[in-house]
Amino acid sequence: xxxxxxTKVAEYSGKHPKPADITFAYxxxxxxxxxxxxxxxxxxVGLLAALRSQSKQGxxxxxxxxxxxxEERDNGVKLxxxxxxxxxxxxxxxxxxxxxxxxxxxxxxxLSSIIESEGIDVSIRPKVAYARDTRPSSxxxxxxxxxxxxxxxxxxxxxxxxxxxxxxxxxxxxNTADSAAAAYGEPTEAGYNKKYGAAFLRLVxxxxxxxxxxxxxxxxxxxxxxxxLAEAINSPYFNIEVCNGDTESLGKLNMGCGADYVKTNQRQxxxxxxxxxxxxxxxxxxxxxxxxxxxxxxxSFHLLDGDKISTLAATYLRDxxxxxxxxxxxxGVVQTAYANGSSTSYIKDTLKLPTVFAKxxxxxxxxxxxxxxxxxxxxxxxxxxxxxxAGAIAKLREAKPQSPAQADAVERLWALRDLINESVGDAMxxxxxxxxxxxCKGWTLAQWDEAYTDMPSRLLKVVVNDRTIFKTTNAxxxxxxxxxxxxxxxxxxxxxxxxxxxxxxxxxxxAVRVYAEAATRSDCDQxxxxxxxxxxxxxxxRGERPAEFI
Ligand code: NG1
Ligand code: ZN
Numbered sequence: 001x002x003x004x005x006x007t008k009v010a011e012y013s014g015k016h017p018k019p020a021d022i023t024f025a026y027x028x029x030x031x032x033x034x035x036x037x038x039x040x041x042x043x044x045v046g047l048l049a050a051l052r053s054q055s056k057q058g059x060x061x062x063x064x065x066x067x068x069x070x071e072e073r074d075n076g077v078k079l080x081x082x083x084x085x086x087x088x089x090x091x092x093x094x095x096x097x098x099x100x101x102x103x104x105x106x107x108x109x110x111l112s113s114i115i116e117s118e119g120i121d122v123s124i125r126p127k128v129a130y131a132r133d134t135r136p137s138s139x140x141x142x143x144x145x146x147x148x149x150x151x152x153x154x155x156x157x158x159x160x161x162x163x164x165x166x167x168x169x170x171x172x173x174x175n176t177a178d179s180a181a182a183a184y185g186e187p188t189e190a191g192y193n194k195k196y197g198a199a200f201l202r203l204v205x206x207x208x209x210x211x212x213x214x215x216x217x218x219x220x221x222x223x224x225x226x227x228x229l230a231e232a233i234n235s236p237y238f239n240i241e242v243c244n245g246d247t248e249s250l251g252k253l254n255m256g257c258g259a260d261y262v263k264t265n266q267r268q269x270x271x272x273x274x275x276x277x278x279x280x281x282x283x284x285x286x287x288x289x290x291x292x293x294x295x296x297x298x299x300s301f302h303l304l305d306g307d308k309i310s311t312l313a314a315t316y317l318r319d320x321x322x323x324x325x326x327x328x329x330x331x332g333v334v335q336t337a338y339a340n341g342s343s344t345s346y347i348k349d350t351l352k353l354p355t356v357f358a359k360x361x362x363x364x365x366x367x368x369x370x371x372x373x374x375x376x377x378x379x380x381x382x383x384x385x386x387x388x389x390a391g392a393i394a395k396l397r398e399a400k401p402q403s404p405a406q407a408d409a410v411e412r413l414w415a416l417r418d419l420i421n422e423s424v425g426d427a428m429x430x431x432x433x434x435x436x437x438x439x440c441k442g443w444t445l446a447q448w449d450e451a452y453t454d455m456p457s458r459l460l461k462v463v464v465n466d467r468t469i470f471k472t473t474n475a476x477x478x479x480x481x482x483x484x485x486x487x488x489x490x491x492x493x494x495x496x497x498x499x500x501x502x503x504x505x506x507x508x509x510x511a512v513r514v515y516a517e518a519a520t521r522s523d524c525d526q527x528x529x530x531x532x533x534x535x536x537x538x539x540x541x542r543g544e545r546p547a548e549f550i
Contacts, residue, residue: 005122006108006111006112008150008151008152009047009104009107009108009111009151009152010104010105010107010108011104011151012043012147012148012150012151013040013043013044013104013107013108013151014104015043015147016039016040016042016043016044016144016147017040018040018041018099018100018101018102019037019040020102022037023100024041024096024099024100025096025099026087026092026093026095026096026099027507027508028360028361028363028507028508029068029076029078029361029507029508030064030076030077030078030079030087030095031045031076031077031078031095031099032067032068032070032074032075032076032508032509033074033075033076034073034074034075035067035073035074035075035135035136035137035138035140035141036137036140038075038076038077038137038141039140039141039144040099040144041077041099042065042077042141042142042144042145042148043144043145043147043148044098044099044101044107044148045063045077045079045095045098045099045145045148046063046128046144046145046146046147046148046149046151046152046154047098047107047111047148047151047152048079048091048094048095048098048114049061049062049063049079049126049128049130049148049149049154050126050128050148050149050152050154051111051114051115051118051120051126051152052079052081052087052091053124053126053127053128053154054120054121054122054124054126055118055120056081056082057124058124058125058126058127059082059127059175060082060127060128060129060157060171060174060175061079061080061081061082061126061127061128061129061171062079062080062081062084062128062129062130062131062167062168062170062171063077063078063079063080063128063129063130063131063145064077064078064080064130064131064132064164064167064168064286065077065130065131065132065133065135065138065141065142065145066078066132066133066135066138066164066285066286067133067135067285067286068164068284068285068286068288068289069218069254069258069259069260069261069284069285069286069289070254070285070508070509071253071254071255072135072136072250072251072252072253072254072255073137074135075135075137075138075141077141077145079091079095080129080167080168080171081171082171082172082175083171083172083175083176083423084168084169084171084172084184084422084423084424085168085363085366085423085424086362086363086366086424089363094110094114097110098110098111098114125153125154125155126152126153126154126155127154127155127156127157127174128149128154128155128156128157129156129157129159129167129170129171129174129187130142130145130149130156130157130158130159130167131158131159131160131161131162131166131167131170132160132161133161133163133164133220133221133285133286134161134219134220134221134247134253134285135253136250142158146158157170157174159189161221161224162189162221162225163221163222163225163286163287163288163426163427163428164286164287164288164424165287165288165421165423165424165425165426165427165428165429166189166192166225166426168421168423168424168426169184169185169187169192169421169423169426170187170188170192171187171423172184172423173185173186173187173191174187184423189225189228190232193228193229193231193232193233194232195418196229196418196419196421196428196429196432197229197232197233197238197432198418199415199416199418199419199432200233200237200238200419200432200435200436201233201235201237202415202418203412203415203416203419203436203440204237204435204436204439204440207237207439207440207442208439208442209236209237209239209439210237210239210279210435210438210439211239211277211278211279212239212240212241212278212279213238213239213240213241213279213280213281213431213435214240214241214243214272214278214279214280214281215240215241215242215243215280215281215282215283215431216243216244216257216258216262216269216272216280216281216282216283217242217243217244217245217283217287218244218253218254218257218258218259218261218282218283218284218285219244219245219246219247219249219252219253219254219255219257219258219285220247220253220254220258220283220284220285220286220287221247221285221286221287222283222284222285222286222287222427222428223242223244223245223246223247224245224247225287225428226240226242226283226287226428226431227242227245229428237435237439238432238435243269243271243272244257244258244269244271244272253285254284254285256269256270256271257269257270257271257272257282258282258283258284258285259282259283259284259289259290259291259381259382259427260284260289260381261282262282262291262293262303263291263303263305263380263381263382264459266301266303267301268280268293268295268301269282274293274294274295274299274301275295276294276295276296276297276299277294277297277444278294278295279292279294279444279445280292280293280294281293281431281434283427283428284382284427287426287427287428288383288424288425288426288427289306289379289381289382289383289425289427290309290382290427290430290431290434291303291304291305291306291309291381291382292304292308292309292434292445292448293445294444294445294446294449296446302445302446302449303454304445304448304449305340305380305381305382305454306378306379306380306381306382306383306384307335307339307340307343307378307380307454308343308448308449308451309378309382309384309430309433309434310333310335310343310376310377310378310384311333311343311346311347311351311451311452312434312437312448312451313376313378313386313433313434313437314331314333314347314351314353314376315351315451316437316440316441317331317374317376317386317413317416318331318351318353320409320412320413320416321374321409321413323405323406323408323409324399324401324406324409324410324413325399325401325402325406325409326395326396326399326410328395329373329374329392329395329396330354330372330373330374331353331372331373331374331376332353332354332355332356332369332372332373332374332375332376333347333353333354333355333356333375333376333377334355334356334357334358334365334368334369334372334375334376334377335347335355335356335357335358335365335377335378335379335380336357336358336359336360336364336365336379336380336475336476337357337360337475337476337477337502337515338360338379338380338381338459338515339357339380340380340454340455340457340517341455341498341500341517342452342453342454342455343380343452343454345452346451346452350451350452354372356368357475357477358377358475359475359476360379360476360504360507361507362377362379362383362384362424362425365377365378365379365384366387366424369386369387370387370389371389372387372389373388373389373391373392373395374386374387374388374389374392375387375389378425379425382425382427382430383425384425384430385420385421385422385424385425385426385429385430386416386420386422386433387422388417388422396410396413396414416433416436419432419433419436420433455498455517455518455519455524456517456518456519456520456521456523456524456525457515457516457517457524458515458516458517458524458525458527458528459513459514459515459528460513460514460515460516460528460529460532460546461506461509461511461512461513461514462511462512462513462514462532462535462536462541462546463510463511463512463541463542463543464511464512464535464536464539464540464541464542465540465541465542466540467505467506467510467511467512468505469481469482469539469540470482470503470504470505470512470539472502472503472504472505476502476504477502478502479502479503479504482538482539484538485503485534485535485538485539488534488538489501489502489503489531489534492527492530492531492534493527493531495527496518496519496523496524496526496527497518497519497523498517498518498519499516499517499518499519499523499527500516500517500518501514501515501516501517501527501528501531502514502515503515503531503535512535512539514528514531514532514535514546515528516528516531529546529547532546533545533546
């Protein structure tokens, strides 16, 4: 293909010039920064989506415009691969080069070089499915994306305002539609609600109804979507009330609410008062994370985070596999270094299940979970899912139940697979999974919480001049640079019984994260703030020094 074939690309690119003073990087969650600065990037992601589709023989690629739990003025964009998974890592570099091309001609040059390196057949008609969240900058970015798609004559489907995991699901449905064995479902909102709703009702049928579930939707896209899911399910088994469901007023998205606020601050959303005995959960702004919580009879707040969801799911699956009598069908758990130490001990010592650590970012967990028969993976922040690999499917197909109880367990494993969004962590599907398990066990949130007691933990953020100087190893738990800083962290950790702390640069924000755990709340906070202080002092802290713990 000659450069002149891309005159339309150069012309449309001219409508979306790159801001000269910004360097973009495709990170853990795609591109993410201040919404208004992303127009050129999103236009170019449209071009990349087209090339990615052609490189995958015309399969549909997804593009999601969202910045998840980040503040409202931020926005972001990421690509979704054909099976609904995150973009293959080897293409992330192309995204970064494309986003940073200085001129329209440079855009065309990067495009041509990707076509050449990947041997892309540009005669294939590309297909792209796209959607956005409720952010004020999203319509502008959507228009830029549509220009990118038009420039390469893409056959496009606009899904409008949906959750991130819904888009991942649609992409997988579209690309598996022609395969009887792999068909994932109907690629529509109604199809999504029907699939997950039906699996849920199949699993809970005949059990007592649960009490109402209050859902904090972070004033984001989860609010309208979970209302539609409830309409579709239309059953006392799914009795919900949406809180923080205002997607119209400016400034409300993720503000004092949502899964990230609840997890980081270890408290309920600012606008909510918890009634002891009632059940609550929070989604994040694009509804791919979920955490549960409740107040005990003294009014104290208790969080059931991604680790608790993961252990609940792993326990239930392990017990079902055992009840099904299927030999050598293993359940394993994937965590990150942010997993609470108590959860890791519980998985190893009580559940006796294999557990592995992956780097932060769901794509890393996903790849580890794929290696297990049934791989349960969750980040502590509530982002995760369960995967059944080909080995597990084969074992389920070959199962020869010897009793009605075994047959029921096999049937429930199949139904659970239908209930779970395997393409990516999904707050709505995960919520239905948790609800199913609690209904089947007849458990309250407090009973679920009894499995183990969290170690006190604290997550802090330190703003530094240059976070790229931070390098890590050992699943991001040990710093190799800046030189000497890890020794300082180790010396601080050694002062606190059962202390653990690590430092890593964020992949989604311009900051360094400090995590700490220790036997008591006050030790934990002292450890966290002393490590954060050391990072600030020794590695170019900017702005305010992390407040000393008093
Ligand atoms: P960074 O900013 O790299 O820490 C955060 C979360 C990740 C993941 C990504 C994507 C923590 C500590 N980090 O990454 O787990 O969810 O955002 O959204 O929660
Ligand atoms: Zn999210």
